[in-house]
Amino acid sequence: MKIVLSLGGSVFGDVEKIKEFAKVIDEIEFDKMFIVVGGGRVARDYINKARMLGADETLCDYIGIEITRVNAMLMMSALTLTSKKVAKKVPLDFVEAYELSKVNDLVIMGGTFPGHTTDATAALLAEFVNADLFLNATSVNGVYSADPKKYKDAKRFEKLTAKELVEIVRKVEVKAGSSNVIDLLAAKIIERSRIKTIIFLGEPENIKKAIKGDVRGIGTIIES
Numbered sequence: 001m002k003i004v005l006s007l008g009g010s011v012f013g014d015v016e017k018i019k020e021f022a023k024v025i026d027e028i029e030f031d032k033m034f035i036v037v038g039g040g041r042v043a044r045d046y047i048n049k050a051r052m053l054g055a056d057e058t059l060c061d062y063i064g065i066e067i068t069r070v071n072a073m074l075m076m077s078a079l080t081l082t083s084k085k086v087a088k089k090v091p092l093d094f095v096e097a098y099e100l101s102k103v104n105d106l107v108i109m110g111g112t113f114p115g116h117t118t119d120a121t122a123a124l125l126a127e128f129v130n131a132d133l134f135l136n137a138t139s140v141n142g143v144y145s146a147d148p149k150k151y152k153d154a155k156r157f158e159k160l161t162a163k164e165l166v167e168i169v170r171k172v173e174v175k176a177g178s179s180n181v182i183d184l185l186a187a188k189i190i191e192r193s194r195i196k197t198i199i200f201l202g203e204p205e206n207i208k209k210a211i212k213g214d215v216r217g218i219g220t221i222i223e224s
Helices: 010-014 016-026 038-050 057-079 094-101 120-128 164-175 184-193 204-212
Strands: 002-007 032-037 106-109 133-138 198-202 219-222
Touching: 010 032, 010 038, 016 057, 016 120, 016 204, 032 057, 032 094, 032 120, 038 057, 038 198, 057 133, 094 106, 094 120, 120 184, 120 219, 133 204, 164 184, 184 198, 198 204
Parallel strands: 002 032, 002 133, 032 106, 133 198
Antiparallel strands: 198 219
């Protein structure tokens, strides 16, 4: 099985959490795996400083991308001594990631292009490498009809079509200040690529459950 995992930058503020994810990833059986990591708090901190210094938004995006690549090296460090053959280079684009996967079991990368979130980058990579499964680790336990942090009556879905996902995300994104588990660009890429996607609460042990398709209480399965 060829898997792409989108992993938020919040993981990288804690060494023990990085180790936990590395341990679980080492225990998973797969043919090839790609991990796309975010920038987290450090990226936001540097971006805010750059804005105060007068940087434009595109330059801020590039700064954030560089931080994601540093985080990729942290995860790489945690996986160096595992049983998997890990690429010891952070690819700068999808073509390089694909080439590295020919001789490595596991490839870890950060961002690629300004304006693209970690989720969108990971969804594009999943499409490019023709992944069997796209795993999107998030801060909530699946896709809801509305932001569960704001609306107590929001309904959690265990299964959705890609088209339904796009409609839910579109409705949430048009409301100022709203948030969702995945951005609209990523949702549209999932829809067009028709790759099976699981959006789940990003705890290490949940990765194993998601791969097995067991999303009870932890996530949502997206299939066309």
